[in-house]
Amino acid sequence: MSLVQIPESIRNQVADILAGENAATAAQALSVSYRSQSGHAVSLDSAAKRAYLAARMPATYAAAWRALDRMAQAEMPDFESLLDVGCGPGTGSLAAASLWPRLAQVTRSDLDSAWRPTAEALGVASDHAALAQARWLTGAMDTLAFPPHDAVIAVYALNEVPAARRGDAVRNLWRAATRALILVEPGTPQGFLNIQAARNDLLSLGGHVVAPCAHHGTCPMSEQDWCHSAVRLPRDALHRSAKGAQLAFEDEKFAYLAVTRRSAARRPQARIVKRPVAHRGHATLDLCTETGLVRRTVSRRDGELYKASRKAEWGDGWPPD
Numbered sequence: 001m002s003l004v005q006i007p008e009s010i011r012n013q014v015a016d017i018l019a020g021e022n023a024a025t026a027a028q029a030l031s032v033s034y035r036s037q038s039g040h041a042v043s044l045d046s047a048a049k050r051a052y053l054a055a056r057m058p059a060t061y062a063a064a065w066r067a068l069d070r071m072a073q074a075e076m077p078d079f080e081s082l083l084d085v086g087c088g089p090g091t092g093s094l095a096a097a098s099l100w101p102r103l104a105q106v107t108r109s110d111l112d113s114a115w116r117p118t119a120e121a122l123g124v125a126s127d128h129a130a131l132a133q134a135r136w137l138t139g140a141m142d143t144l145a146f147p148p149h150d151a152v153i154a155v156y157a158l159n160e161v162p163a164a165r166r167g168d169a170v171r172n173l174w175r176a177a178t179r180a181l182i183l184v185e186p187g188t189p190q191g192f193l194n195i196q197a198a199r200n201d202l203l204s205l206g207g208h209v210v211a212p213c214a215h216h217g218t219c220p221m222s223e224q225d226w227c228h229s230a231v232r233l234p235r236d237a238l239h240r241s242a243k244g245a246q247l248a249f250e251d252e253k254f255a256y257l258a259v260t261r262r263s264a265a266r267r268p269q270a271r272i273v274k275r276p277v278a279h280r281g282h283a284t285l286d287l288c289t290e291t292g293l294v295r296r297t298v299s300r301r302d303g304e305l306y307k308a309s310r311k312a313e314w315g316d317g318w319p320p321d
């Protein structure tokens with residue numbers, strides 16, 4: 001599985017922010033905050049915010065990057081303006097800036113204005129002009145009157161909006177998106193349900209789903225067998241120390257949805273929705289297709305397709321271009 005890592009300049013800035021702190025102690029403050037406030041907007045004090053940078057941001061960055069990369073397989077990422085909502089330290093816009101070459105204007109927004117100095121410091125460290133000069137808006141994503149942007153992204157944020165207001169939040173973000181809305185959520189049953197509800201809403205508003213879905217039909221996945229994917233990220237020394245972990249990498253599970261105003265330039269016929277299983281001489285792929293979920297066996301007899309199946313990853317489109 002290919003690895004996705006936050007750029008070095010950002011990791012160095014995070015190390016500076018945490019300099020002299022015991023990352024493991026800081027991370028404990030973070031998990032206490034999450035445990036005691038599960039369900040909606042998690043308010044983090046400054047120690048927990050610093051711990052978030054070391055313990056969680058590498059994974060949310062990797063998930064956002066992978067989702068945007070998958071979207072790019074269907075739609076040219078030539079967006080010039082981006083609104084990053086529920087931005088926290090600006091993770092989503094950092095990932096977008098590394099993939100969207102024409103990005104020239106960024107707005108970050110969060111309910112919690114105390115994230116602003118960190119998001120700005122990381123934006124400056126990124127050496128990307130649009131991130132260094134990004135605008136900031138404080139407020140709730142379901143009510144704030146956002147100015148229009150080519151693309152709107154909300155990474156690991158919708159799940160913190162109270163359930164009764166999530167629909168309003170999605171519709172409000174869609175209003176601000178002149179070309180695309182991308183939602184990334186934790187790869188949990190609840191994260192998937194948030195994505196599935198947003199998909200239904202956005203389709204009814206005329207949106208075109210460009211990823212991960214290979215069709216606009218009813219989603220065949222369920223809460224018991226939810227649509228999600230995984231991205232592998234390396235753990236640097238700070239990350240390992242924050243987590244008290246030995247392993248040099250971790251897998252982050254995420255669910256996502258990319259919806260555009262115009263139909264996708266190209267969309268895969270199917271999406272691999274589980275880790276492919278390689279056997280001697282054949283592989284099995286679980287696919288989401290226009291006609292529902294299907295299990296396909298690809299064998300040596302299939303030649304090039306078989307070779308491709310050996311490299312295929314969970315979440316990839318199928319067949320490859």
Ligand SMILES: C[S@@+](CC[C@H](N)C(=O)[O-])C[C@H]1O[C@@H](n2cnc3c(N)ncnc32)[C@H](O)[C@@H]1O
Nearest residue numbers: 041060086087088091111112140141155157160
């Ligand atoms: C888990 S953090 C994710 C931060 C960042 N997007 C990332 O991926 O690392 C969730 C963020 O959503 C923000 N948030 C929660 N409820 C919100 C709301 N109703 N409107 C806007 N932001 C909200 C929180 O303040 C927090 O910064």
